[in-house]
Amino acid sequence: xxxxxxPPSVSAAPGQKVTISCSGSSxxxxxxxxxxxxxxxxxxxxxxxxxxDKRPLGIPDRFSGSKSGTSVTLGISxxxxxxxxxxxxxxxxxxxxxxxxxxxxxxTVL
Amino acid sequence: xxxxxxxxxxxxKPSQTLSLTCTVSGGSINxxxxxxxxxxxxxxxxxxxxxxxxxxxxxxxxxxLRSRLTISIDTSKDQFSLRLxxxxxxxxxxxxxxxxxxxxxxxFDSWGRGTLVTVSS
Numbered sequence: 736x737x738x739x740x741x742p743p744s745v746s747a748a749p750g751q752k753v754t755i756s757c758s759g760s761s762x763x764x765x766x767x768x769x770x771x772x773x774x775x776x777x778x779x780x781x782x783x784x785x786x787x788d789k790r791p792l793g794i795p796d797r798f799s800g801s802k803s804g805t806s807v808t809l810g811i812s813x814x815x816x817x818x819x820x821x822x823x824x825x826x827x828x829x830x831x832x833x834x835x836x837x838x839x840x841x842x843t844v845l
Numbered sequence: 846x847x848x849x850x851x852x853x854x855x856x857x858k859p860s861q862t863l864s865l866t867c868t869v870s871g872g873s874i875n876x877x878x879x880x881x882x883x884x885x886x887x888x889x890x891x892x893x894x895x896x897x898x899x900x901x902x903x904x905x906x907x908x909x910l911r912s913r914l915t916i917s918i919d920t921s922k923d924q925f926s927l928r929l930x931x932x933x934x935x936x937x938x939x940x941x942x943x944x945x946x947x948x949x950x951x952x953f954d955s956w957g958r959g960t961l962v963t964v965s966s
Contacts, residue, residue: 768949768950768951768952772892779957779958780953786952823891823892825951833905834882834894836891836892837891839891
């Protein structure tokens, strides 16, 4: 059972937009910034969004992040087949004093 | 761009100790408020944060692993290490080392490629 809650899967057609939610509590998302990671099979996770809504250099603006209270959302617009991957939210839990992740969301581009 | 590389045995017997080392290159392990973390992922499952250490040796551990876990650092070699005692099949996973930025961000911005550790007799 993950501390952060994500939907197990989402799907959409190429070119469409999809959102992935991640909910937590006041001790984690409510207190700290959240990052989003993309993981393709066989590879290490890669950061897509950091500090809730910032993109590292090289990440296209098709990827966006937002935060409201104890929840965050990852948006992916203009879906491409190459976006098929697992997506994880992650942050620090100041109550548990540990890093925490969501259970991951598998994105399928139909 | 800093790079990380895990190394260690890929097979460990039940009840024995899992030991892994992460070597940091392209930058110093002594970087300010940076922490160095271990994260693992069982096959087909999600990410589990194991623990972190800073260059001064201060650690935080996942409570579920704390009684069996030791993370250490050797700044002279730009390496940090993980030791997990009394392993079982449930410890079989891909183990990643990663660089963790200061809070409140806590982003893992650089990851090793991961190393598969199988616990089996």
